[in-house]
Amino acid sequence: MQIARDILLRSYRSMRTIRDFEERLHVEFATGEIPGFVHLYCGEEASGVGVCANLTDTDTIASTHRGHGHCIAKGVGVDGMMAEIYGRSTGVCRGKGGSMHIADLSLGMLGANGIVGGGPPLICGAALSHKLLKDGGVAVAFYGDGASNEGSTLESLNLATVWQLPAIFVVEDNGYGEATGASYAVAGTQKARAEGFGMPYYECDGTDFFAVYETAGEAIKRARAGEGPAMVHVHLSRWYGHFEGDSMSYRIDGEVARERAERDCLVNFRRRTTEAGLLDAAALDEIDAAVKAEVEQSVVSAKAAPTPEDADLLKDVYVAY
Ligand SMILES: Cc1ncc(C[n+]2csc(CCOP(=O)(O)OP(=O)(O)O)c2C)c(N)n1
Numbered sequence: 153m154q155i156a157r158d159i160l161l162r163s164y165r166s167m168r169t170i171r172d173f174e175e176r177l178h179v180e181f182a183t184g185e186i187p188g189f190v191h192l193y194c195g196e197e198a199s200g201v202g203v204c205a206n207l208t209d210t211d212t213i214a215s216t217h218r219g220h221g222h223c224i225a226k227g228v229g230v231d232g233m234m235a236e237i238y239g240r241s242t243g244v245c246r247g248k249g250g251s252m253h254i255a256d257l258s259l260g261m262l263g264a265n266g267i268v269g270g271g272p273p274l275i276c277g278a279a280l281s282h283k284l285l286k287d288g289g290v291a292v293a294f295y296g297d298g299a300s301n302e303g304s305t306l307e308s309l310n311l312a313t314v315w316q317l318p319a320i321f322v323v324e325d326n327g328y329g330e331a332t333g334a335s336y337a338v339a340g341t342q343k344a345r346a347e348g349f350g351m352p353y354y355e356c357d358g359t360d361f362f363a364v365y366e367t368a369g370e371a372i373k374r375a376r377a378g379e380g381p382a383m384v385h386v387h388l389s390r391w392y393g394h395f396e397g398d399s400m401s402y403r404i405d406g407e408v409a410r411e412r413a414e415r416d417c418l419v420n421f422r423r424r425t426t427e428a429g430l431l432d433a434a435a436l437d438e439i440d441a442a443v444k445a446e447v448e449q450s451v452v453s454a455k456a457a458p459t460p461e462d463a464d465l466l467k468d469v470y471v472a473y
């Protein structure tokens with residue numbers, strides 16, 4: 153498949169932005185200035201970006217507790233995100249959502265979610281709305297191998313087929329739910345689950361942007377054409393702890409180092425695009441430098457921004473319909 157140069161450049165920029173944003177948060181979180189928990193998406197960048205490169209602003213996504221990457225992939229700006237994670241009033245949710253409830257409805261980013269298995273039901277609602285409004289939109293839920301065991305997820309697979317929704321279930325399988333291995337905790341296979349609910353199953357290497365883009369693209373294309381839901385099972389690896397502060401004693405020696413050395417989506421993307429003459433290294437270097445400066449600036453701005461006023465405590469929290 154030939155992918156347009158502008159999509160390649162935009163996708164590389166998105167993956168690089170996620171990597172730098174998360175690596176920077178890893179450092180910043182350790183200072184104790186960031187409230188709450190953060191769960192980093194490093195190592196998983198090609199999944200969110202490969203899926204979202206097939207989406208428009210009309211399409212909707214629901215994310216997880218590990219949501220920064222999905223936000224960036226859907227186009228949310230790093231300034232508003234960093235300020236949000238710092239709990240500042242300039243944040244994309246005015247500092248009231250934080251890392252685990254960061255959202256930007258104007259871009260169809262329905263939110264990170266502290267409830268494991270919370271995203272799949274949300275996209276059934278969003279997909280039903282796309283279907284009834286006939287706006288051509290598709291709704292995508294990202295969820296983990298752990299969340300794949302939640303009743304809410306299994307009910308959503310059922311509902312999506314019953315209602316023939318333009319809904320895509322992206323299982324981001326990093327092999328662990330907190331410290332529990334998927335090989336221990338997940339019975340049967342994701343494929344059997346999808347097929348058991350009557351929807352097609354796709355799978356791909358989540359560290360290969362091209363594989364994710366093409367595989368998710370097929371599922372999204374058929375959903376957009378009114379052919380119903382699908383599951384996309386993405387195999388990937390998380391490079392940091394479940395949350396920042398997790399010592400990862402449950403991972404075998406050298407496991408993460410090997411993943412970093414052999415399955416780095418950015419390194420693989422650069423090698424593939426430059427060797428094939430699709431992009432030149434200078435263009436990628438330019439993106440690297442621009443993103444570095446952008447992320448740096450987002451930290452400076454976030455730290456300088458005010459926290460919300462006490463008087464605004466209940467504003468922007470509840471929506472009256
Ligand atoms: C309903 C619910 N149960 C349990 C938790 C605690 N919890 C937070 S993240 C997590 C593991 C999720 O694993 P997975 O879905 O594989 O996502 P990953 O962290 O690997 O990205 C658990 C059990 C929660 N937040 N919500």
Ligand SMILES: [Mg+2]
Binds near residue numbers: 296297324325326
């Ligand atoms: Mg997991």
